[in-house]
Amino acid sequence: MKGTTPAEADASPSTEGPRAWKEKFVSIEDCPIRTVINQIGDKWSVLILAVLGTRPHRFGELRREIDDISQRMLTQTLRDLQRDGLIARRVIPTVPPSVEYSVTALGKSLLEPMSRLIGWAERHQAEIKLARQRFDDSVAPE
């Protein structure tokens, strides 16, 4: 995926002029979409962003709250998100040093379209699950 519409009137992909997309799509080069989807499409980014969206968290807090993430992936994902300017890292020089993460303005702005997608997922999860079952049954009914 790749470029898209002018970005404001995006609500009608199928009725209006998705025509414009295609042209940008096919040229994979500097696809901005890929950049984003690849980042939030990994295993933990969306979850971390969502959690940080509620309030800032310290490293240990995040770890406890997600709890099935390995320390390695938490560190790495936080780093990547920070690199993209979506979250901010603030070192607090206490005795045992602590580090606080929070979403930046840019990160907050992402949270909104992201929540739409999440909302969609929630509303349609049952439908998807059903479709999967039907498909799997019809393929391997044996």
Place this chain on the structure above:
Amino acid sequence: MKGTTPAEADASPSTEGPRAWKEKFVSIEDCPIRTVINQIGDKWSVLILAVLGTRPHRFGELRREIDDISQRMLTQTLRDLQRDGLIARRVIPTVPPSVEYSVTALGKSLLEPMSRLIGWAERHQAEIKLARQRFDDSVAPE
């Protein structure tokens, strides 16, 4: 037979707050978000959905239009999307058989939140790129 989805009322509350999310997140088990993000987070799904969103395409058309996708990945991604009920596969029994793919009602409903995300990516791509450069420079200023 398939969707029968309403598929129209997806323009959910803009920012009803990530508050409610967290609880559902932390229990990873049947997290609906993962299901969706994992699917569209792969390398080709969003692109294919977007292209099919403009109009139905035949297999070969898709292949030519995307052109840097391998036949293997095109087949596989289409299959996965079909499995989730997002696209429909219609075999046309012509002499050399042809197969047409199109987005279902469910797929169309996904296109909307998806395009929001894409729009966000476009609007902020420069900002992200800049953030990355700054980060990379500060890390390896050598």
Place this chain on the structure above:
DNA sequence: CCGAATCCAATCTGATACTG
């Protein structure tokens, strides 16, 4: 407490060749 480094298994992707 926070995070970097190493090792390793699992998954994903592409190239190529083959079938109906």
Place this chain on the structure above:
DNA sequence: CAGTATCAGATTGGATTCGG
């Protein structure tokens, strides 16, 4: 034309261990 099969390389994610 559409799809499958197999193999090799790249990426990802987890466990463990060490350091500031």
